[in-house]
Amino acid sequence: MRTVCFNGHPRLEHELRCRQCNEPFEIVPEGKFYDDMDKNFNYISRWVTLGEVRTPVVKINNDLSFKLDYFSPTYSYKDRGTRNLISYIASRRKELNIEMINEDSSGNAGSSIAAYGISAGFKTNIYVPSNANPAKLKQIESYGAHIIKVDGSRDHVQEEAEHAEGFYASHILNPEFRDGIRTLAYEIFLQGKMPDNIFVPISAGTLLSGLYSGLTHLYNSGEISKVPVIVGVQPENISPVCSFINGEKYDPDNNLSSIADALVAKRPVLMNKMIKIMKNGNRCISVSENEIITARKDLALKGFYAEYSSATVFAAYKKSHFEGSSLLVLTGNGLKN
Template sequence: MLPAYCSICGKERHSFNSGPLCSCGGILIPRVDFRYRDCDFRGNYPYLKHVISLGEVATPVVDVAGMKLKLEYFSPTFSYKDRGSKVLISSLLENLPKGSEINEDSSGNAGASIAAYGASAGYKVNIFVPEATMKSKMSQIIAYGAEIHTIRGTREDVATAAKSHRGYYASHVLNPEFRDGMRQISYEIFQQMGYRIPERVFIPVSAGTLMLGVIAGFRHLMNSGETSGMPEIVAVQTEAVCPLCSRINGFQYDPSAVTNSVADALVSKNPPLLDEMTRELKHYGGKCIVVSEDEIISARNDLAHSGIYVEYSSATVFAASRKIHGNENALLIMTGNGLKTP
């Protein structure tokens, strides 16, 4: 079981609970208390007894416009979410027998990923999605055999529906195993760049699991003596949904406002991990950049004309890179395939 501690009471988790949170209601934060191992996946996830695999590979890094792009959509369900689903579902196998029911709320990509890995593990999967979820993403979820529940209302209403349904709440936001799976991205970047790290990493941010996991991976490398410091983390959000940038940059943001963005994967208005995201980004001297709809669309088109076809949510980081100088040693994480939002 993943070592984790509560963000509120500080208590260590010593057993599997009936849900993803501490008994006091606090969010569980992964604890990485061993040295980095320059080996395969299992070496840096020693707590996993069983590993579900759908043929994951080290996702490629390519050079575009003088920067490096890590193509996370070279994953089984075409998004980076497979990093977290692999670790979460593998962890659940120690506590939930095959045939158990698990529930997840998602705007699309996490739902498809949990559906795929859940199917491989033999679970009955329920995916709760917002009413506005793209049909292409729902079709992928259905193809894996999951049952879709379409919920009218806010993103928080969708989460409440998933949480209250019978079965285990396999939230990709709240289960600490999911974000812990993102550490592997940092290790791959380190290895693929010749055992060095980039000076700057651009990350699209919504719920925050990707950013927090990547930070944890680079911190693990630094604490293990593999690197002498951390890259500058640049979190990227849309003008429509920007709670983290509001906190970091000190401007007003109204989460109750109606939003409609082409970046449909970046829609978490009140992310449960917001306090931790703010703390981590400030601690390591990171930035948060907001991009407009026009900037996102332009960035996506320009990437496609360079042979890189990503969904709009991924293109946000390319749009953000155009707003600051000094990106000669920068890396952008491309999170999802363009076929998800044609």
């Protein structure tokens, strides 16, 4: 494994941003792929688990499948990254003298960090926007985490969490979180024939970058002959990546919100990384609020109860024309709304 910033500079200690260029870091997997997935993360010596399973893939027809990634302990894909990050922190707890961890999140990541953090024995603080989804706050509180509401933008919430006393367990900046999402690519590979296209919602960039890393590792290991096209999906109201890629006008200072409340990063920290991934043969589609609402209803009528943010991928699939088979990752359970 190599840990380097997005410009290739090595990580010296445990810093979250490169001291030369201020870019975040990423873990680059090297060597062969192991079917025993934990062996692909050789920097972790103690695994913290809440009974994760390989989430189901349901085939709808020859061209369409859903991966139900909300079959996770806290009902969202974020558990993939959290399991990895909290396990890494727990493995180095004494070395780094960590007893209290802080995270900033609008909902799903906060719930995930709270659950795994308490399981590992950490005191956990979750910093949230003052207008965060009340249902998601209740889930966070149920795990015993302390919630700190912050007025202002999403950036203000991050600043408060990052500079608070304790270890900043950011799901965005800690490369171990994003690296854990490699398991999504591995599972898709182990569960049958690789699809031609994989649809995922994107916001902060953790899901996109982790999936891309895992797919690239499989390709470099000779396990797959081509990398599927990743189709990133954003709500039209908050679409910094899709707007940039598709040459559309976008104002990051707009006052718009979205019913897809997990996809609200207007100035994502990982923007440069996401653009680089998108330009490497991938696609980005934005969907309207009405399209999201309709897609969620249509999913429910098929028996799949997803949150609005997850339904964006079905909305994008219905308005797109891609050759070959497509797999849509449903990232969060509908009960979260």
